[in-house]
C-alpha cells in the first residue's frame with residue numbers, strides 16, 4: 001500500500017469526490033439535464049472560498065482547487081454519458097437523488113478536502129510536480145480516472 005502522506009490522503013479524497021460523478025451522470029441521464037450546472041458551480045466555489053480561511057488556506061487557492069475538482073468531475077460525467085449513449089442505455093442501478101443526497105455528499109467532502117489541502121500545503125513534497133505525477137501513475141485504475149486525477153490536481157503544485 002502506498003505510504004500514508006498528506007499527498008496520498010488528499011488524492012484519496014479527490015478520488016472519493018470523483019467517485020460520485022457516475023451517480024451524478026445517472027441523475028442527469030434520467031432528467032435530461034446538462035452536465036454543467038453553472039449556478040451550482042458558483043455555489044461550490046463560493047462555499048470553498050468562504051470556508052478556506054478557517055482551514056488556513058488562501059481563498060483564491062481554495063477556489064481554484066475546487067474549480068479543478070468540478071472540471072474533473074464533469075470530464076467523468078461526459079465520459080459516462082457518452083458510453084451510455086453509445087450503448088443506447090444507462091445501467092439499471094439504484095438511483096441517488098442529486099439535490100437531496102449527491103450534492104449534500106459533495107458538500108460534506110468539501111470540508112475534508114479543504115482540511116487535506118491545508119495539510120498538503122504545509123508538507124508539500126519536493127519536487128512537487130514529479131511527486132504528484134508519480135503518485136497518480138501508481139494509482140492507475142483506468143485511463144479516464146488518471147486523466148480526471150490529472151485535471152483535478154492541475155494547480156496543486158506551484159507552476160514551473
Ligand SMILES: C=C(O[C@@H]1C=C(C(=O)O)C=C[C@H]1O)C(=O)O
Nearest residue numbers: 024035036037040041044070073
Ligand atoms: C456534480 C455536478 O455536476 C457538475 C459538477 C459540479 C461539481 O463538481 O461540484 C457542479 C456542478 C456541475 O457543473 C452537479 O451538478 O452537482
